[in-house]
Amino acid sequence: MIRWVLLILGGLLLGGIVHFATVIVLPRTATQDAYARLEPIVPVNTVTPLPEPGPNQAVMPLMDPAMATAVCRYDLSKGPLKLSAPVSPAYTSVSFYTRNDVAYYAINDRAAGRRVIELDLMTTAQREQLPEEEDVTAADRLIVESPTDTGLIAIRALAPEPGLMPKAQAAVAAARCRPSSQANAGR
């Protein structure tokens, strides 16, 4: 009898370990997370507008149908990225997600305080390599540090009523993300 009780207790204890291990490992093995769903339809380092969500035809679950969304799937391994997003009349936000879809930064039109939200996205290592004077002269330059090399930027604009959806879609479609080196060469 005592033997079985001990076996059950041992099983429960091991079960706890199994539980925590699966919870921690799951994000690394998920094949249907937001990044994996977007990977085949959005090219890297370009802004791609997502189709409006509809019944049983949304790219991801729980998309807000009142929001026009565009996504930039980024890869910083070859250098930092520049993002610019014009603000729409109602509400515009730019949210940054890691490779595992965890949000690490977000800014909206009011916080940005101008007509175009402009940001530099780089890894911590790339930021350390920035020449010091560049960091100082660009006091109003917004630098976002990504914890991972790859990830997602979601640009969203609200359509307060369905009739304003085309305007919101045009605003997010006008957003740009591109490697900083390219942006400088284009000047």
Add this chain to the structure above:
Amino acid sequence: MRLLIGTLFTLLIAAAVGLGATYFALDRGAAFGALRIGSWTAFPKTGTLDADPYARASIARSGHLPVALGDGVSFVANSDDAGRPLDGRCEVVLSGVTPAARFWTLTLYSPDGELVSNGVRRHGFTSEEIVRRSDGSFIITAAPHAEAGNWLPTGGVDHYQLLLRFYDTAVGVATKAGREVPMPSINTEACQ
């Protein structure tokens, strides 16, 4: 032989308990730091880098992009104020006011997070669309058939969930349930 049976028995319990607990925890979208107001629940920390392992696993499993905390906060309701699951065949009345935010949107989803098809292609409301009473409060009726006022069609599904998202709001990690965060009440009235 006894040792083998004993070991197998222990491992079986471990697998059942461990995987079962993981399944149930993620199925319910459990995470720490829940902000519960009436039937509404939000996990403000899920929209930050401080998201706990349960929140991270839930995000990965469901495949959605959570609302980042600098963007807004998202409240979910699966049942009414009496604890009864939201039923698309019933008339469910939301009434009251919302906490301060620049905009909010209310959206009706199936339990899987899909939009529900309906004849008028309405899946929710924004704060700008709603018809309000003179004191600023509003009534939204979620029902399978057309209703006067703010009608949110349910498509007659068995179960649904409501998401109330606040954009550009002060509601966040430090918010405590109380007077500054009034949420609309949810009451099931007539059922078919």
